Amino acid sequence: MSWSVEDLSVAYGRTAALESVTVHIEPGVVHSVIGGDGAGKTTLLRVLVGLVLDHRGGVHLPSQDRIGYVPSRGGIFRDLTVDENMAFVAATHRLKSWRPRASDLLERSGIASFRNRLAGQLSGGQRRKLAGSMAVLAHPDLLVLDEVTTGLDPVSRMELWRLIATTAATGAAVVSATTYLDEADRAGQVELLYDGRQLASGSPGAVTAAMPGTIRDQAAPDDPSTAWRQGHRWHQWHPESADATDHQPTLEDAAIVLELLARKAGG
Amino acid sequence: MKAMIVKEFRQMRRDKRAMGLMIGLPVMLLVIFGYAARFDVGQIQTVVVGPNAVQVSQSLDSAYDVVEVDETGDRQAVERMLRNSEVEVGIVTGTGSSTMLVDGSELFVAQSALRRIPPATQPEVLFNPNLDTAPVMVPALIGLILLFIGTVVTSLGVVREREQGTLEQLAVMPLRPVDVIVGKIAPYFLVALFDMAVVTIAGLLLFNVPFVGSWLVFGLFGLVFLFVVLGLGVAISTVSKSQGEAVQLAIMTLLPQIMLSGMIFPLESMAAGVRWIGYLLPLTWFIKGARGEFLKGPDFSALALPLALLTLMAAVVFGVAMYRFRGDLAPKRGDAAQEAPFTPAASS
Known part of the structure; x- marks a missing residue:
């Protein structure tokens, strides 16, 4: 069964947090929500988990007990041990014989040896992995993750992504907000938001292809307002058509260009 | 150094509660000690x-x-x-x-x-032939301890959830708001009841305080008072972003109750204006009920007014606190619905 939000708009006071956003959420697919600060990523996720009720547009989502959620901070109970955190989630979902699955999840997350440690005493990465394990314990139909990998070391990010990918492989739909475009590049579907608007939607390849103009890899920028660093070199965007010297654009290039154009159009 | 002083004043000006403590507290202490701190009763x-x-x-x-x-x-x-x-x-x-x-x-x-x-x-x-202090203070101290647990400890417990971002987590778990509220408050309620029993027994055994009234009526006063103080604690937590803020606010509610409830200074000796503040405080009415049951064993009708007032306070304070706490757990409202009400296409 697939889920969706259609023509979704949310306003906080006079500020529009989301404007006419449509997302089709397919089971077994990881959907990456990308965009800068204030783009509306968290608001979209909060609509998905039922924390924002007042909005325009259609919402077709699983019931709350079928949704797993890891907020951008927290998601764990620091004064409980790792095991007690898992037990609490199992109790709220009225799960029976959950212990083998909990053990398996903690094992795969690499925190099984800390089962009796207070969650507050875990490292940042371990806490995120515990929060992830708690969110998937009850086999959710929809897993919603708000920048779960932000600030984590590469190994922790990899372990967390393995957990997410496994969950998607078992049929759950995953919606993950992230600022890491390399992660988004691995997703099945990308939603690019800017200032509450949906700039692009589709597979990473499709979003990249939606970028107008071309990218040139240069030692120095021609126009600093439309160029950005890429290692020691510069990626310069040119609105004109492609030629042989053009660089194959990445999802990051496309996201930057689409946002630059949106900013320009918005004045 | 000048930059540091300017920065500190800017921060101080924006910390409204600290400013309240720094300016409001001295005024409050002046009023209390000026008009209330009298031991000699004139009427x-x-x-x-x-x-x-x-x-x-x-x-x-x-x-x-x-x-x-x-x-x-x-x-x-x-x-x-x-x-x-x-x-x-x-x-x-x-x-x-x-x-x-x-x-x-x-x-x-x-x-x-x-x-x-x-x-x-x-x-x-x-009722207290030797005019001992303990028989008068122990019933009041029971109230003070309940007040402390109810407001300070409960508010810290709830604010901790908000600080750690777990209140939002609870809101999206398959729990009804009532499950979260009752589950959160019940342990504090039970611990406070246990404390009440321990302090009462300790008072009776260690200080030889008599108890001549009805345990049932005393228990009823304790129960209703607990609802007031737990409500106060939850209400404080709903307007505090951090544990520090909660403690500041709890001190502001504790101090007047200690000073103006008749626990230390007799209400009869206070200036009329300050005495009326005392009449608005729940500890005042708990002390009246508790002292009555410990030392005098009055007719139930004599305690009907204190009990009724305490019950009214419990209903208002606990009701408001629960309403606000439920608001913390309920989904946030935007303005979009004013244009077109939300109608889910399906499910939850």
Whole structure:
């Protein structure tokens, strides 16, 4: 069964947090929500988990007990041990014989040896992995993750992504907000938001292809307002058509260009 | 250094609660100590009975506020009035000398009365004959401990959830708001009940405080008072972003209750304006009920008003606190629905 939000708009006071956003959420697919600060990523996720009720547009989502959620901070109970955190989630979902699955999840997350440690005493990465394990314990139909990998070391990010990918492989739909475009590049579907608007939607390849103009890899920028660093070199965007010297654009290039154009159009 | 001082003043100006503590607290302390911190009671509510009641009542010191003169009344009637806190002193006149019955549960009132014994009158202190402090303080301390647990500890417990971002987590878990609210508050409620029992037993055993009233009525007062203080704690937590803010606010609610509830300074000695603040505080009414049950065992009707007021406070404070707490757990509202109400396509 697939889920969706259609023509979704949310306003906080006079500020529009989301404007006419449509997302089709397919089971077994990881959907990456990308965009800068204030783009509306968290608001979209909060609509998905039922924390924002007042909005325009259609919402077709699983019931709350079928949704797993890891907020951008927290998601764990620091004064409980790792095991007690898992037990609490199992109790709220009225799960029976959950212990083998909990053990398996903690094992795969690499925190099984800390089962009796207070969650507050875990490292940042371990806490995120515990929060992830708690969110998937009850086999959710929809897993919603708000920048779960932000600030984590590469190994922790990899372990967390393995957990997410496994969950998607078992049929759950995953919606993950992230600022890491390399992660988004691995997703099945990308939603690019800017200032509450949906700039692009589709597979990473499709979003990249939606970028107008071309990218040139240069030692120095021609126009600093439309160029950005890429290692020691510069990626310069040119609105004109492609030629042989053009660089194959990445999802990051496309996201930057689409946002630059949106900013320009918005004045 | 100048930059540091300017920065500190800017931060201080924006920390409204700290400013409240720095400016509001000295004003509050001045008012309390200026108008409330008096041990000498200037108005002693008095009944005079017996054949010479009229003559004796006319010859009394001006500190005695004679509320009733009854030539047909007897000692038994006076004792009942004292027990029910209708008066603080009762003078039973006879053909020769008179007997002045003094309510020993009102420590400072009794001391004031004993400093002004009318001529040819034999004083007799009831309920706390030696005018000991412990029997008067222990019931009040029970209230103070419940107040501390209810407001400080409960508010910290709830604010911790908000600080750690777990309140939002609870809101999206398959739990009803009522599950979260009751589950969150019930442990504090039970611990406070346990504390109440421990402090009461310790008071009885360690300080030999008598208990002459009804355990049922005392328990009822404790139960209703607990709802008020737990409500206060939850209400504080709903307007505090951090544990520091919650503690600041809890101190602001604790201090006036300690000073103006009659726990230390007698309400009767306070200036009228300050005394009325005392009447608005829940600890005032718990102390009236608890002291009554410990020392005097009044008729239930005599405690009906304190119990009714405490119940009203419990309903208002606990109700408002639960409403606000539920708001914390409920989904946030935007403005979009004003244009077109949300109608889910399916499910939840």
